[in-house]
Amino acid sequence: MSSDSENEQIETTSDVEPASKTSQVAKEIELPKFEKGLADKIVEKFGSKTKVAFVKPDRVRIDVGRDDIKEVAEFLRDVLNFDHAESVSGVDYPQDKEIEVVYHLGSYTDPSLARQILVLTTRAQREENPIPGNDATKLPSLREVFYSVEFHEREVFEMFGVYFQGHPDNRRLLLPEDWADLPPLRKDFAIKGR
Amino acid sequence: MNPELPPGLALQKVDERIMTLNVGPQHPGSGHMRIIVQIDGDFIVACDPDPGYVHRGEEKMAEYRNYITNIPHLERPVIHDSCNVLYPYVLGVEEILGIEVPERAKYVRVIASELNRCIYTMYWLAIYGIFLGHSTMFMWPAGDRELLIDLMEKMTGARVTHAHFVPGGVRNDLPPNFEDVCLRQVNYFEKRIKEYAAIFYDNPILIARTKDTGILSRQDAIRLGTTGSVLRASGVDYDLRKKEPYDVYEELDVHTNVMKEGDSYARSKVPWLDMLESCAIIRQALQKMPKSGSVRVKLKPNPKGKGLNSVYKRVESGRGSLGCYIVSDAKPEPYRVKMSVGSFRNLIALPYLLKGEKLGNMPSVYWSLNYWPVEADR
Numbered sequence: 001m002s003s004d005s006e007n008e009q010i011e012t013t014s015d016v017e018p019a020s021k022t023s024q025v026a027k028e029i030e031l032p033k034f035e036k037g038l039a040d041k042i043v044e045k046f047g048s049k050t051k052v053a054f055v056k057p058d059r060v061r062i063d064v065g066r067d068d069i070k071e072v073a074e075f076l077r078d079v080l081n082f083d084h085a086e087s088v089s090g091v092d093y094p095q096d097k098e099i100e101v102v103y104h105l106g107s108y109t110d111p112s113l114a115r116q117i118l119v120l121t122t123r124a125q126r127e128e129n130p131i132p133g134n135d136a137t138k139l140p141s142l143r144e145v146f147y148s149v150e151f152h153e154r155e156v157f158e159m160f161g162v163y164f165q166g167h168p169d170n171r172r173l174l175l176p177e178d179w180a181d182l183p184p185l186r187k188d189f190a191i192k193g194r
Numbered sequence: 195m196n197p198e199l200p201p202g203l204a205l206q207k208v209d210e211r212i213m214t215l216n217v218g219p220q221h222p223g224s225g226h227m228r229i230i231v232q233i234d235g236d237f238i239v240a241c242d243p244d245p246g247y248v249h250r251g252e253e254k255m256a257e258y259r260n261y262i263t264n265i266p267h268l269e270r271p272v273i274h275d276s277c278n279v280l281y282p283y284v285l286g287v288e289e290i291l292g293i294e295v296p297e298r299a300k301y302v303r304v305i306a307s308e309l310n311r312c313i314y315t316m317y318w319l320a321i322y323g324i325f326l327g328h329s330t331m332f333m334w335p336a337g338d339r340e341l342l343i344d345l346m347e348k349m350t351g352a353r354v355t356h357a358h359f360v361p362g363g364v365r366n367d368l369p370p371n372f373e374d375v376c377l378r379q380v381n382y383f384e385k386r387i388k389e390y391a392a393i394f395y396d397n398p399i400l401i402a403r404t405k406d407t408g409i410l411s412r413q414d415a416i417r418l419g420t421t422g423s424v425l426r427a428s429g430v431d432y433d434l435r436k437k438e439p440y441d442v443y444e445e446l447d448v449h450t451n452v453m454k455e456g457d458s459y460a461r462s463k464v465p466w467l468d469m470l471e472s473c474a475i476i477r478q479a480l481q482k483m484p485k486s487g488s489v490r491v492k493l494k495p496n497p498k499g500k501g502l503n504s505v506y507k508r509v510e511s512g513r514g515s516l517g518c519y520i521v522s523d524a525k526p527e528p529y530r531v532k533m534s535v536g537s538f539r540n541l542i543a544l545p546y547l548l549k550g551e552k553l554g555n556m557p558s559v560y561w562s563l564n565y566w567p568v569e570a571d572r
Binding site for chain 1: 245246249251253254255258416417418419425430432437438504506508515517519521529530532534538539541542571
């Protein structure tokens with residue numbers, strides 16, 4: 001993990017050595033202590049399953065593979081006291097053939113975590129010709145862990161075509177019922193006239 | 195069937211007791227949104243909110259415009275709270291582009307943000323009054339809003355949709371002797387809204403309509419991830435202006451209003467208390483503001499981000515915490531903008547609150563969630 005959070009690229013979860021690691025050797029920036037402690041606890045528990053992407057003031061970002069995300073989320077809820085999800089956003093990366101789903105977790109009950117947002121990300125496989133719900137773009141749902149994720153995951157399902165396995169209510173939320181086009185927030189869905 | 199009775203007198207059991215009712219999407223009691231309600235007689239058995247009637251794809255449009263030209267159209271979800279809606283986006287863009295904001299601009303932002311919070315809450319209160327059949331409570335806030343709208347017009351040149359916050363400060367400096375006018379108007383405004391207690395919050399009819407309806411316990415409020423006034427009315431002391439101060443809020447004295455009941459009455463009273471708090475914050479900010487100095491950093495045209503990075507910024511608006519998640523790459527346009535808005539997060543609580551309530555209580559419970567349909571749809 002490179003310690004420079006300013007110029008750091010968000011790396012993919014593949015095992016390819018990124019070019020930025022070799023170029024940044026001498027630059028040592030003091031990482032915030034409390035956030036570093038949070039990240040160390042997670043790494044200590046899960047080892048190589050998780051990857052700490054950055055540690056900034058009040059923000060820690062953890063990249064997890066799609067098989068372990070539920071386990072990590074339960075650890076975050078039960079041991080580290082993150083009790084609700086603020087937002088769930090999808091980000092489309094066509095060049096990596098992946099769709100990233102980003103959970104922003106916060107805490108109301110633990111006063112020491114009131115400023116913190118823990119960013120938990122995972123990636124789903126991306127299909128060129130999506131059939132939402134019936135292709136390989138699937139992730140385990142976190143609704144059993146964080147109840148507040150219910151509507152957000154429905155939104156990601158309709159906007160990106162990521163099917164959440166185990167979600168009780170995978171229906172449309174914002175789009176019309178007869179929407180038969182691509183999921184609209186993917187990069188290959190172009191706006192007219194632009 | 196009773197065999198002793200003649201066939202014409204046989205009694206039939208009615209077994210279809212549940213009726214499905216569509217409230218909205220063009221109903222004055224739901225805004226631009228459909229609520230599918232199942233009722234058994236007068237009691238609500240189940241409810242399924244169906245937002246999306248004003249979905250315009252703001253997040254998709256933001257990927258096609260550069261950082262600066264996004265500003266006027268990202269404030270469209272809540273036009274009468276436009277400063278607060280834009281605030282997290284502007285803070286995020288400042289972090290991405292590495293801009294330092296001058297001190298005076300931060301104070302101007304805080305004043306504009308608090309005035310907008312009051313303007314939004316007055317609008318919400320007016321509609322809450324007319325929902326409960328209280329016509330005076332519709333007319334008074336709608337009239338008293340004009341005091342603050344005039345102030346915003348002096349400051350920004352527009353009555354609504356100010357587009358006043360830009361990355362690097364605010365668009366224009368304050369007009370001459372704005373501080374005196376602002377102080378006078380805000381003091382009068384505070385005196386006015388204190389009179390609402392006698393007509394509205396101490397009104398026995400209103401108390402009968404809202405007390406003990408739609409109770410949300412503290413544990414459920416946390417578990418459902420609600421935010422803003424809904425959370426504070428359930429007894430959770432959480433306000434981002436105090437917990438994660440942005441801009442100059444750490445130098446100001448912010449008091450958080452918490453009520454423990456968690457019913458519609460508490461949820462409708464907390465925003466009103468917050469307005470009184472806003473008046474106090476504006477007075478402090480006017481006192482501490484540097485009297486001169488620049489309010490805007492000059493930017494290069496079409497500024498670009500550096501590499502692929504992401505920012506998540508939060509502010510406290512009239513409806514709860516607003517977050518903005520911006521992913522930038524080395525282009526003038528953002529790669530992805532996601533707005534996490536308070537209305538959308540509070541909507542999840544609606545089915546739980548309405549279950550077991552009477553149908554007549556639906557407007558009071560639904561609108562006490564501080565819900566703004568246009569914002570939830572984005």
